[in-house]
Amino acid sequence: MERECCWDREVIELADCPEIGAGEEDLLVSKRQRNLDKCSDCHRFLTDLARLSDENNPLAPILTDLLAEFRHQKTQIQSLVSFLDNKTLEIRFLHELGYVLQSSVDLDEVLSVALTAITAGKGFGMNRAFLLLCDREDGLLKGYLGLGPRNLEEASRVWNEIIQSDMDLQTLAQNFRLNKLSSERAKFHDVLEQLTVPLSNKDHILVKTLDGKRPVLVEGAFQHPDVPPELARLLGVDAFLAMPLISRNRRVGMIIADNCITHRTITEEDMHSLETFSFPVAFAIERASLYDKLHVELERVTEAGKKLKEQQELIVRMENMALVGRITSSIAHSVRNPLMIIGGFARSMLKNSPATDSRRTFIESIVAETRQLEGVLDEILNYSDSLYPTRDFWDVNQLVETALHDTADVLTAHGYATFYSPGIDLPHVYIDFKQLSNCVRTVLHNDITGIGADRSISINSQCGDDCVILTIEDRSRHISQAELDHLLVPFSETRELGAGLGLALCKTMLEKQGIPFVAEAEAFDGIRYTITLPTRKEEQT
Amino acid sequence: MSRLLVVDDEANIRLLYSEELKDEGYDVVTAASSAEAIEKLQLGAFDLAVLDIKLKNESGIELLQKLVKERHDMPVILCSAFSCYKDDFSAWLADGYVVKSGDLTELKQEIARVLAKKAQKLKADV
Numbered sequence: 038m039e040r041e042c043c044w045d046r047e048v049i050e051l052a053d054c055p056e057i058g059a060g061e062e063d064l065l066v067s068k069r070q071r072n073l074d075k076c077s078d079c080h081r082f083l084t085d086l087a088r089l090s091d092e093n094n095p096l097a098p099i100l101t102d103l104l105a106e107f108r109h110q111k112t113q114i115q116s117l118v119s120f121l122d123n124k125t126l127e128i129r130f131l132h133e134l135g136y137v138l139q140s141s142v143d144l145d146e147v148l149s150v151a152l153t154a155i156t157a158g159k160g161f162g163m164n165r166a167f168l169l170l171c172d173r174e175d176g177l178l179k180g181y182l183g184l185g186p187r188n189l190e191e192a193s194r195v196w197n198e199i200i201q202s203d204m205d206l207q208t209l210a211q212n213f214r215l216n217k218l219s220s221e222r223a224k225f226h227d228v229l230e231q232l233t234v235p236l237s238n239k240d241h242i243l244v245k246t247l248d249g250k251r252p253v254l255v256e257g258a259f260q261h262p263d264v265p266p267e268l269a270r271l272l273g274v275d276a277f278l279a280m281p282l283i284s285r286n287r288r289v290g291m292i293i294a295d296n297c298i299t300h301r302t303i304t305e306e307d308m309h310s311l312e313t314f315s316f317p318v319a320f321a322i323e324r325a326s327l328y329d330k331l332h333v334e335l336e337r338v339t340e341a342g343k344k345l346k347e348q349q350e351l352i353v354r355m356e357n358m359a360l361v362g363r364i365t366s367s368i369a370h371s372v373r374n375p376l377m378i379i380g381g382f383a384r385s386m387l388k389n390s391p392a393t394d395s396r397r398t399f400i401e402s403i404v405a406e407t408r409q410l411e412g413v414l415d416e417i418l419n420y421s422d423s424l425y426p427t428r429d430f431w432d433v434n435q436l437v438e439t440a441l442h443d444t445a446d447v448l449t450a451h452g453y454a455t456f457y458s459p460g461i462d463l464p465h466v467y468i469d470f471k472q473l474s475n476c477v478r479t480v481l482h483n484d485i486t487g488i489g490a491d492r493s494i495s496i497n498s499q500c501g502d503d504c505v506i507l508t509i510e511d512r513s514r515h516i517s518q519a520e521l522d523h524l525l526v527p528f529s530e531t532r533e534l535g536a537g538l539g540l541a542l543c544k545t546m547l548e549k550q551g552i553p554f555v556a557e558a559e560a561f562d563g564i565r566y567t568i569t570l571p572t573r574k575e576e577q578t
Numbered sequence: 579m580s581r582l583l584v585v586d587d588e589a590n591i592r593l594l595y596s597e598e599l600k601d602e603g604y605d606v607v608t609a610a611s612s613a614e615a616i617e618k619l620q621l622g623a624f625d626l627a628v629l630d631i632k633l634k635n636e637s638g639i640e641l642l643q644k645l646v647k648e649r650h651d652m653p654v655i656l657c658s659a660f661s662c663y664k665d666d667f668s669a670w671l672a673d674g675y676v677v678k679s680g681d682l683t684e685l686k687q688e689i690a691r692v693l694a695k696k697a698q699k700l701k702a703d704v
Contacts (some may be wrong), residue, residue: 365660370632373659373678374588380680381594388601407680415677418660 180232183225282319380407426469512563
């Protein structure tokens with residue numbers, strides 16, 4: 038028999054076998070390998086086998102059966118190799134994805150990776166994906182993020198960009214997070230808004246799928262009895278995949294994926310692949326959410342720790358204050374009572390002694406000295422009281438009105454008129470209310486010792502930069518700036534000016550609170566006091 | 579004639595108050611402690627009490643609270659050596675507050691004011 042095929046030759050030339058191509062030259066010298074790899078598909082070998090059959094060779098039918106079985110087995114092996122190759126790729130992809138998901142605790146990063154993986158050609162290759170998250174507090178399944186093109190034109194542009202840039206999945210996700218997360222959220226804002234479903238709506242297909250904890254491949258969405266028409270219209274596709282995200286038996290959210298541009302059929306295989314992928318995604322989302330909550334709680338704990346430290350410092354200060362309080366209280370009673378008794382009886386004697394009594398001068402001296410000592414005692418006690426201001430936010434207009442009300446009787450008795458122009462919508466000021474009230478009252482009382490003809494006091498409050506400026510203008514007093522400055526020095530000889538420690542104490546009290554107190558004479562027809570009150574806590578020094 | 583109860587642990591202060599307030603036309607009874615004050619209150623009615631905020635080993639504020647609870651129709655004026663007590667919330671229970679001074683004008687004015695207010699209230703109730 039003349040043979041057409043080279044199957045029985047040990048060594049052949051390239052032109053002898055039509056099945057051997059470039060790069061397969063090693064088969065030219067290996068008969069066995071050539072027979073196994075090429076002969077079963079070679080028409081020349083089949084022709085030789087037919088001739089063998091024609092010659093009634095008894096081996097011919099056996100060889101034909103063996104060849105058929107061999108080809109069948111070979112096809113199956115090729116199919117299995119292809120399947121294994123696909124699975125290897127899938128495992129590599131999931132490994133890459135899992136690595137990214139496990140290494141991130143940033144919710145946006147996790148979501149970016151998840152949606153990129155679903156929509157990227159190197160991933161699951163779906164056209165579009167929406168992520169919905171469970172809001173347990175509001176009892177809603179809420180549309181949170183969407184990714185994918187809205188039309189063919191956008192799809193062509195984006196997909197071309199991706200192909201040209203040839204980025205891996207992680208880079209794609211990072212790129213999406215940094216450059217497109219906000220714009221994609223805005224782009225799908227309308228869809229995401231309408232993708233919100235109450236978790237209590239148990240008949241809704243999305244809630245039902247979530248409760249069922251199994252993915253659902255919806256086909257024929259527009260006619261599907263379980264799909265609300267508004268959902269089908271909103272997605273605008275006939276087929277979509279609803280994949281619940283479940284972590285530790287808890288409902289985390291859902292991914293809706295579709296092929297809205299290519300309309301490629303979503304297969305069962307797609308669904309199973311995505312289902313495998315959904316577990317690490319759900320876990321990563323839940324972990325990132327918990328991390329966010331943990332972060333918030335940590336901030337709260339840090340803040341609470343800071344407050345606790347402040348409270349501890351306050352307690353120490355309060356102990357100091359209590360000590361000062363006990364000392365001043367003790368001084369007050371030890372000195373005040375004898376002074377009161379001496380002064381009181383002196384007044385009583387003065388009242389009951391005849392005008393001609395020669396001792397009246399002595400008694401009057403006692404009355405005057407005790408009065409002065411009482412004044413000094415008041416000032417010392419007030420000074421000690423001012424050592425530890427207790428500051429908080431207060432309405433300055435309310436404070437001025439209260440001070441005016443408290444001093445109204447005295448001012449009226451001295452023929453004074455007060456004019457108050459309160460600032461509108463003033464912010465609250467950070468002050469020790471009691472001390473500032475005391476200062477305003479002291480300034481007002483101080484003013485009535487004036488001797489000018491214009492017996493009017495104007496008060497004004499207005500908003501400044503991070504402050505409220507309070508000005509008190511008294512036109513009844515005419516003194517030089519030097520005399521006024523002297524009044525602001527504690528324990529200076531100022532009695533003849535009629536003010537004593539009052540203004541100096543005010544200045545000290547306010548400066549202890551970091552509040553500037555400026556008294557100006559000469560430049561005005563009287564005295565102008567300017568008190569700049571902070572509106573922010575950190576302004577304090 | 580209005581009847582006043584003066585409570586102060588200092589004998590000289592009680593004497594001073596007593597003399598001065600009698601000159602003003604009041605019937606004055608004095609007590610040196612909370613216990614004595616309560617005893618005197620059980621013996622007869624008073625129109626007003628003048629109470630020192632700091633009695634020897636006791637607090638005038640506690641006596642004030644007791645008086646407000648049991649004798650709510652009798653106004654009380656608190657006297658203290660230090661104005662800071664004015665900021666004690668408990669002191670706000672009193673009808674008047676005066677810082678002690680050898681010049682009793684403020685105390686007398688406060689007594690007259692509180693009594694007038696009480697009389698006005700009684701009139702309105704009738």
